[in-house]
Amino acid sequence: MQQLIKYTEEELVLLLKKQDQQAFSYLYDNYAAALNGVIFRMVEDKSLSEDILQEAFVKIWNNFASYDTTKGRLFTWMLNLTKNLTIDTLRSKGYKKQSKISKDENSVSNVPDTGLGAEKFDTIGLRKQLENLKPEQRILIEMAYFSGYTQDEISKDTGIPLGTVKTRMRSAIIELRKILQYA
Amino acid sequence: MQVEEIISSGLLELYAAGLTSKEETAQVEQWLKQYPAIGIELSEISAGLETYAQLQAIEPAPGVKEKIFAAINTV
Numbered sequence: 001m002q003q004l005i006k007y008t009e010e011e012l013v014l015l016l017k018k019q020d021q022q023a024f025s026y027l028y029d030n031y032a033a034a035l036n037g038v039i040f041r042m043v044e045d046k047s048l049s050e051d052i053l054q055e056a057f058v059k060i061w062n063n064f065a066s067y068d069t070t071k072g073r074l075f076t077w078m079l080n081l082t083k084n085l086t087i088d089t090l091r092s093k094g095y096k097k098q099s100k101i102s103k104d105e106n107s108v109s110n111v112p113d114t115g116l117g118a119e120k121f122d123t124i125g126l127r128k129q130l131e132n133l134k135p136e137q138r139i140l141i142e143m144a145y146f147s148g149y150t151q152d153e154i155s156k157d158t159g160i161p162l163g164t165v166k167t168r169m170r171s172a173i174i175e176l177r178k179i180l181q182y183a
Numbered sequence: 184m185q186v187e188e189i190i191s192s193g194l195l196e197l198y199a200a201g202l203t204s205k206e207e208t209a210q211v212e213q214w215l216k217q218y219p220a221i222g223i224e225l226s227e228i229s230a231g232l233e234t235y236a237q238l239q240a241i242e243p244a245p246g247v248k249e250k251i252f253a254a255i256n257t258v
Binding site: 036146176 | 193196197198199200201202204212215216222225226227228229230231232233234235236237238239240241242243244247248250251252254255
């Protein structure tokens with residue numbers, strides 16, 4: 001669907017605080033696929049992933065008043081809410097917490113191309129840029145971002161000391177930022 | 184703590200990825216209140232991660248959006 005209106009993050013937040021459904025529709029169109037991608041990587045089940053996505057968006061709508069702009073970007077808040085919901089769902093379904101993230105360094109490029117990004121980014125160009133990320137940096141970002149892992153769990157699972165997880169995570173995210181900035 | 188020390192601590196990156204402990208989260212939120220520069224830094228870190236997530240997006244089935252709107256319009 002063609003988006004006629006484009007909101008800045010501030011406008012969007014203001015409208016959502018007023019329970020504006022058009023703004024919510026815009027929010028969905030712009031972020032649902034990204035959040036769905038994160039959920040899917042955690043649950044590896046398309047239909048369960050969409051059920052959780054649906055629940056997450058209803059929660060985002062109902063709890064929007066609790067979003068505090070001073071604590072971070074809108075997407076970060078939505079992502080954390082979604083990740084927590086996914087972890088809770090997996091737990092309630094009796095799933096054992098385990099890494100769904102492939103340690104294979106090529107896993108990132110195996111994600112199905114959905115076309116959503118194409119409208120907003122030079123997707124192919126950016127994906128190529130991501131190849132500049134060192135495999136160990138990419139794995140760390142994947143584990144942090146696309147799993148319900150805590151720092152301790154990442155440390156245990158990879159055998160990397162906790163302090164090193166922190167410093168490597170930092171350099172990985174800095175590298176990511178550089179890559180995406182100049183892409 | 185000085186702003187530069189905070190930025191180089193690595194905590195902002197972990198906070199942006201949702202990986203901080205309760206205590207660390209409280210600490211970062213305290214800094215965010217105290218120093219506007221920390222908010223700007225965090226926003227840039229988060230924007231990078233956001234783009235990364237957008238690149239790995241998976242379009243949900245078309246019916247999902249309708250179900251969500253039906254749910255929020257049912258009291």
